[in-house]
Amino acid sequence: MDEPLSIVLFSGTDDRLTSASVFAAGSAVLGRPVRILLQYWGLEAFRADRIGRARGLAADADAEGGPMLAAALEAGQINWADTLRQSKELGEVEIHACSQSMDILKLEQADLDPLVDGVEGIAGFLAAAGDGQLLFI
Amino acid sequence: MDEPLSIVLFSGTDDRLTSASVFAAGSAVLGRPVRILLQYWGLEAFRADRIGRARGLAADADAEGGPMLAAALEAGQINWADTLRQSKELGEVEIHACSQSMDILKLEQADLDPLVDGVEGIAGFLAAAGDGQLLFI
Amino acid sequence: MDEPLSIVLFSGTDDRLTSASVFAAGSAVLGRPVRILLQYWGLEAFRADRIGRARGLAADADAEGGPMLAAALEAGQINWADTLRQSKELGEVEIHACSQSMDILKLEQADLDPLVDGVEGIAGFLAAAGDGQLLFI
Numbered sequence A, B, C: 001m002d003e004p005l006s007i008v009l010f011s012g013t014d015d016r017l018t019s020a021s022v023f024a025a026g027s028a029v030l031g032r033p034v035r036i037l038l039q040y041w042g043l044e045a046f047r048a049d050r051i052g053r054a055r056g057l058a059a060d061a062d063a064e065g066g067p068m069l070a071a072a073l074e075a076g077q078i079n080w081a082d083t084l085r086q087s088k089e090l091g092e093v094e095i096h097a098c099s100q101s102m103d104i105l106k107l108e109q110a111d112l113d114p115l116v117d118g119v120e121g122i123a124g125f126l127a128a129a130g131d132g133q134l135l136f137i
Helices: A014-027 A068-076 A082-088 A099-104 A122-129 B015-027 B067-074 B080-090 B099-104 B122-129 C015-027 C065-074 C080-090 C099-106 C121-131
Strands: A003-011 A035-036 A092-096 A118-120 A135-137 B005-009 B036-038 B093-098 B119-122 B135-137 C005-009 C034-038 C094-096 C119-121 C134-136
Touching: A003 A014, A003 A122, A014 A035, A014 A068, A014 A082, A014 B122, A035 A122, A068 B099, A082 A092, A092 A099, A092 A122, A099 A118, A099 C065, A118 A122, A122 C015, A135 B135, A135 C134, B005 B015, B005 B122, B015 B036, B015 B067, B015 B080, B015 C121, B036 B122, B067 C099, B080 B093, B080 C134, B093 B099, B093 B122, B099 B119, B119 B122, B135 C134, C005 C015, C005 C121, C015 C065, C015 C080, C034 C121, C080 C094, C094 C099, C094 C121, C099 C119, C119 C121
Parallel strands: A003 A035, A003 A135, A035 A092, A092 A118, B005 B036, B005 B135, B036 B093, B093 B119, C005 C034, C005 C134, C034 C094, C094 C119
Antiparallel strands: none
16 A cells, blocks of 8 residues: 555546545545646646636536536535645645647646646656556546 | 455446446456445436436447447346346445535435445545555546 | 556547557556457447547547647547557557457457457456556546
8 A cells, every 4th residue: 555546637627637636635645645647638627827717527417416516616615626735735646747748738847737746758657656556537 | 366346436327337337247257346436427327216217328429339339228238237236246346425426416325226335435445445456437 | 567557448539549559558668568458439449440530539628728639639640549559569568359349339350450459358358457457548
């Protein structure tokens, strides 16, 4: 359990971002390191000029619970960026942008929210994951 | 291989629910324990009054195979709830509702299908996962 | 780290196919075996007569970065099938079709691109995964 929990954050919808943030928080509570790699839509969500805005829900949102989850997100009961900030205070949580995604989206680190600690390639991320678990969200 | 296979069931579409159920069955066949955590749309799908109804397919459904998979699901060739019930008879399969999701969707355990064994927090789920593999579906 | 990285490729959109291919490549670069299981939409994407065509992006594509990623994919800067072919030259990358998915989509191996090495059941895939990490994409 001293291996990190590694999360590939591929998605950029509020429900999946929230899910990733609560897994980071839960792992931090257990004293276990967390490493997050931001890919494609997940990276887009961490742009400094857009991190606060609503991003919709995943395609599963047409279930009847959709409005209720959407309302909870809007009412600020859940704010994934805040949950990640708190997780960083609670434990060892590192967030890296995927270097290939940075190239595709023509981003530089200055374009990203300070939550992002740096840029990392896929092989580096996998090597740092060691034998720890991976989640693709 | 005596560590459990732990599945975060986030999605509530029939194709992803079916995928989760066949992974639970496959793991049960191997004699390996399975622990499923129901989050957001996945939890919504286990409401006692709605578990049997059609829930659509994920956004990938516009591929040409979509109608064929949809037809197989409708024809009852695949029923994810039945597959989970059978998996519980075959092996050790535990299904828990995520406590945060229960709060957001204002659900109590009495609202859920008997397939659900109880309620669990994220940290408890991660601790019980031990060194076993995680799937986020 | 000599356990394989096992990827369940469930999705059939270009962004998720590309993500799977770069994880396969990154793992091959590290000298670590990769085992991919094609399920549902992921299997559909490997049909010999359709492997080259555009398949759209996931539901997260309405983010502002969507057009940029789509343009990169279209411009051939990223081609997931090519990345998988190169990964097979770089290292040990095996791709299997899920047998249940083959039945549902009424496919035989001759219908699939030569990238696909064979057909495998879920239990066989899980057994071969050993203690290695799993990604569900």
